[in-house]
Amino acid sequence: MRKKAFKAAAPYTFPVLMGYLFLGIAFGVSLVSKGYHFCWAIFMSLIIYAGSGQFLAVALLSGGASVLTSAFMTFMVNARHLFYGLSMFDKFEGMKAKKPYMIFSLTDETYSLIYRTKVPEGIDKNWFYFFIALLDHFYWIMGGAIGALAGSLIKFNPKGIDFAMTSLFIVIFVEQWESAKSNLPAILGIVATVAALMLVGTKEFILLSMIIIMLCLILLKGKLEPKLKEDTSC
Structure with a gap:
């Protein structure tokens, strides 16, 4: 059941893979360029998991802002996620132990995929949604790790890479x-x-x-x- 759900969910996440990979790389490069160890890119992507929020946190922390201020600003930037949950009551019904992670992993792209994608016939709904969220999260972590490692080894100008997220939004909207x-x-x-x-x-x-x-x-x-x-x- 889980294997079938995973195979069914994976193709729907490929557009997110492309966007998250490039944007994650940009984040990783940005982080290490501010003097942080590359491990922080993996940790932040794993625990915070908020694209614009993570970029903001890097800018604030490197500029001397306190951790509390950075946390508050990150919350405000991602406050729109509070509204996402209002339309997910039916989708997340029966998630049980998976529900906390589903709430945590509800990014813009994951929300869009889960809300709009029809579950294929014969596939367990809860596992299908779970694997969409898990794969999207993995892509973001992978992008951040690659970018941080590359940024610590190779010096280059990442200007323009962060437009990948804007491009992804446009594709999903269309x-x-x-x-x-x-x-x-x-x-x-x-x-x-x-x-x-x-x-x-x-x-x-x-x-x-x-x-x-x-x-x-x-x-x-x-x-x-x-x-x-x-x-x-x-």
């Missing part, structure tokens, strides 16, 4: 747009993000945009729910 029965949630997301950006600027718009999106989705729940259930039915 795939969802083409496959969704209703594109209204995506349109709401774009409009809310632009509105929040205009209201509060680049530093604080993420949390505000997520609040606006959630309020809109709650108000339009009756209209959207039938189509969303059709999209995500397993």
